[in-house]
Amino acid sequence: MKNITEESKHFLSVQDMVVQYRSEGKVVMAVNGVSFDLDKGKTIGLVGETGAGKTSIAKAIMRILPDHSTYQNSGKVMLDQEDIMSIPEQEMRKLRGHKLSMIFQDPMTALNPVKSVAEQIAEAVRLHSDSNKVQAMKRAKDMLELVGISADRANEYPHQFSGGMKQRVVIAMALACDPMLLIADEPTTALDVTIQAQVLEMINALKEKLNTSMIMITHDLGVVAETCDTVAVIYAGQVIEYGAKEDIFDRPAHPYTVGLFKALPGMNKSSRRLSPIVGMPPDPTDLPSGCSFSPRCPYADDACKRDAVGMQEITPGHTCRCLKAPL
Amino acid sequence: MSKYILKRILLMIPILVGVAILIFTLMFFVPGDPVEIILGSSATQAQVETVREQLGLNQPYIIRLGSFLQQLFLHGSFGNSYVQGTDVGAELLTRFPRTLILALFSILLSMVVGIPLGIRAATHANSAEDRISMFVSMIGVSMPNFWLALMLVLLFALKLGILPSSGDKGFEYYILPILANALGGIAGVARLTRSSMLEVIRADYVSTARAKGVSEHDVIYKHALPNAMIPIITMCGGRFGGQLGGTVVIETVFSIPGIGAYLINSINNRDYNAVQGSVLYIAFTFSVVMLLVDLIYAFIDPRIKAQYEGHSKKRIKRGEVKADA
Numbered sequence: 325m326k327n328i329t330e331e332s333k334h335f336l337s338v339q340d341m342v343v344q345y346r347s348e349g350k351v352v353m354a355v356n357g358v359s360f361d362l363d364k365g366k367t368i369g370l371v372g373e374t375g376a377g378k379t380s381i382a383k384a385i386m387r388i389l390p391d392h393s394t395y396q397n398s399g400k401v402m403l404d405q406e407d408i409m410s411i412p413e414q415e416m417r418k419l420r421g422h423k424l425s426m427i428f429q430d431p432m433t434a435l436n437p438v439k440s441v442a443e444q445i446a447e448a449v450r451l452h453s454d455s456n457k458v459q460a461m462k463r464a465k466d467m468l469e470l471v472g473i474s475a476d477r478a479n480e481y482p483h484q485f486s487g488g489m490k491q492r493v494v495i496a497m498a499l500a501c502d503p504m505l506l507i508a509d510e511p512t513t514a515l516d517v518t519i520q521a522q523v524l525e526m527i528n529a530l531k532e533k534l535n536t537s538m539i540m541i542t543h544d545l546g547v548v549a550e551t552c553d554t555v556a557v558i559y560a561g562q563v564i565e566y567g568a569k570e571d572i573f574d575r576p577a578h579p580y581t582v583g584l585f586k587a588l589p590g591m592n593k594s595s596r597r598l599s600p601i602v603g604m605p606p607d608p609t610d611l612p613s614g615c616s617f618s619p620r621c622p623y624a625d626d627a628c629k630r631d632a633v634g635m636q637e638i639t640p641g642h643t644c645r646c647l648k649a650p651l
Numbered sequence: 652m653s654k655y656i657l658k659r660i661l662l663m664i665p666i667l668v669g670v671a672i673l674i675f676t677l678m679f680f681v682p683g684d685p686v687e688i689i690l691g692s693s694a695t696q697a698q699v700e701t702v703r704e705q706l707g708l709n710q711p712y713i714i715r716l717g718s719f720l721q722q723l724f725l726h727g728s729f730g731n732s733y734v735q736g737t738d739v740g741a742e743l744l745t746r747f748p749r750t751l752i753l754a755l756f757s758i759l760l761s762m763v764v765g766i767p768l769g770i771r772a773a774t775h776a777n778s779a780e781d782r783i784s785m786f787v788s789m790i791g792v793s794m795p796n797f798w799l800a801l802m803l804v805l806l807f808a809l810k811l812g813i814l815p816s817s818g819d820k821g822f823e824y825y826i827l828p829i830l831a832n833a834l835g836g837i838a839g840v841a842r843l844t845r846s847s848m849l850e851v852i853r854a855d856y857v858s859t860a861r862a863k864g865v866s867e868h869d870v871i872y873k874h875a876l877p878n879a880m881i882p883i884i885t886m887c888g889g890r891f892g893g894q895l896g897g898t899v900v901i902e903t904v905f906s907i908p909g910i911g912a913y914l915i916n917s918i919n920n921r922d923y924n925a926v927q928g929s930v931l932y933i934a935f936t937f938s939v940v941m942l943l944v945d946l947i948y949a950f951i952d953p954r955i956k957a958q959y960e961g962h963s964k965k966r967i968k969r970g971e972v973k974a975d976a
């Protein structure tokens with residue numbers, strides 16, 4: 325079912341992704357029509373506050389949203405010319421961990437406490453290659469060495485590792501089958517600054533070696549600066565600004581993005597976390613009408629609060645969801 | 652690990668001594684006289700006195716306790732039953748297999764049926780199927796087992812006539828008792844499995860397994876279930892240990908001469924030696940089952956195993972720990 329349209333020239337193309345959860349009788353509108361593209365070997369950064377819907381986007385691409393609480397999930401994901409949202413689960417399972425894989429946000433809980441780390445890595449290897457147990461174990465140990473963990477410790481269990489080492493194990497697991505697309509969900513937030521740099525360097529090196537495409541999810545603009553080619557700024561489940569890293573960093577157009585950079589205490593200081601934009605992110609069970617940033621926006625007027633705002637092009641390849649842009 | 656096991660086995664000795672002293676003392680103060688029960692109410696005062704003398708019941712507490720403990724720990728004997736005159740230990744040994752069959756198969760059946768049911772309910776949480784099965788299991792948990800036993804007898808023994816209603820002359824005699832005993836267990840295990848699984852299948856590592864491309868069946872049975880097993884093992888271990896001490900109601904309804912019936916009769920007859928023997932047997936089997944449960948924990952969860960090993964091996968270097976484990 326190959327379908328060569330304009331978008332599918334890209335290695336990955338996500339179109340109109342919607343994710344809604346059911347929670348205590350309410351519908352949580354976590355992702356509301358997200359679209360972006362990614363080319364082979366490139367990295368896109370998904371940046372946004374906590375609760376913006378970043379992890380939900382990642383899980384939706386992997387098709388591992390939790391059955392029990394997912395209310396609705398729609399959209400189209402073209403990966404390497406194949407619409408992976410519509411293939412049968414069995415086919416999708418063969419791609420997961422192989423063609424596309426994911427590094428989970430919280431290394432403390434991402435590993436199964438009752439299986440040795442090597443076992444957990446080897447499992448993925450065995451599922452996606454015809455290697456036997458011994459070969460898979462060998463590969464698992466090689467992967468551990470690659471992320472800087474001695475193969476002697478392969479048979480130890482997650483509780484015997486520090487947080488940073490667990491994060492490395494998670495990375496080794498995600499990379500064990502040479503994925504073509506790697507989704508890294510805040511791979512460094514759980515780590516201290518020095519380890520952060522090491523881990524990022526490691527991911528970058530591995531990525532280059534395998535020519536892997538990557539979705540880097542983070543709320544750390546420093547990480548974006550170091551790893552990404554393009555950036556999508558996510559706010560309340562929507563892409564509100566999208567473009568090359570240089571566009572976003574040098575010429576931010578959306579008041580929210582501008583706020584993000586203003587909130588930084590100076591790019592060479594160690595603390596690069598986002599936050600101080602006045603007000604709170606909107607409640608995903610009750611999104612405001614019009615632009616969802618309008619309640620917090622210093623430039624908003626009545627027009628902003630009336631109708632949904634579409635994406636408009638600022639310069640070629642740089643788009644923004646704001647009536648006032650560029651400021 | 653072997654050090655831990657040894658420690659636990661040694662720990663059983665003071666427990667058993669404590670239980671021995673406690674049960675002896677309790678029986679000493681419990682009102683009622685075995686001699687009057689043996690001889691009946693028509694016996695003369697003199698007859699009663701001679702028998703008391705024979706059984707050594709006239710001696711003071713401390714002497715009797717001493718000879719009881721001596722007989723128990725030096726000769727490994729519980730003494731003879733006052734009523735039947737037979738050796739209590741031998742009697743317990745002949746009854747033990749019956750109780751074991753009943754307890755073991757009940758618990759196996761509870762787990763083999765209850766765990767998959769609970770998993771199914773958890774993976775289809777809030778579906779009609781889940782609600783119905785949880786409602787049925789609610790009934791199962793709250794149904795008294797003597798009533799269930801009688802219903803089973805009515806249906807399978809009297810109406811259909813395919814199974815015997817009482818006795819213990821072959822395995823078919825155990826089918827109804829095991830069923831009556833296990834149904835409550837199945838319901839309990841299913842409910843516990845469901846709630847335990849519901850917690851575990853939301854865990855991040857379950858998503859990790861899915862993200863690796865693990866099949867749904869393996870995600871549930873290989874990744875989630877082992878993590879959900881600890882409370883289930885605890886519950887089943889407790890039930891099994893309890894039932895090894897006899898299932899009085901089931902044994903009575905189906906006339907199976909097991910441990911439970913023996914203990915109850917002995918208590919009614921103030922048959923001191925038999926009561927003390929049975930209680931010590933129960934304490935012993937329960938300790939053994941609890942040790943097994945703890946070992947199963949360690950087998951399932953490496954964190955628990957590390958705890959056991961941690962106490963004794965803090966000073967030993969890593970290489971040696973590995974060689975030993």
Ligand SMILES: Nc1ncnc2c1ncn2[C@@H]1O[C@H](COP(=O)(O)OP(=O)(O)OP(=O)(O)O)[C@@H](O)[C@H]1O
Binds near residue numbers: 353372378380
């Ligand atoms: N299983 C779920 N059931 C109900 N609501 C959920 C569920 N998972 C996420 N949500 C909600 O969806 C929204 C988006 O969550 P998501 O985890 O995608 O955010 P995020 O951008 O990854 O945040 P963070 O930076 O904190 O990781 C949040 O409001 C969250 O509360």
Ligand SMILES: [Mg+2]
Binds near residue numbers: 379380509
């Ligand atoms: Mg997240």
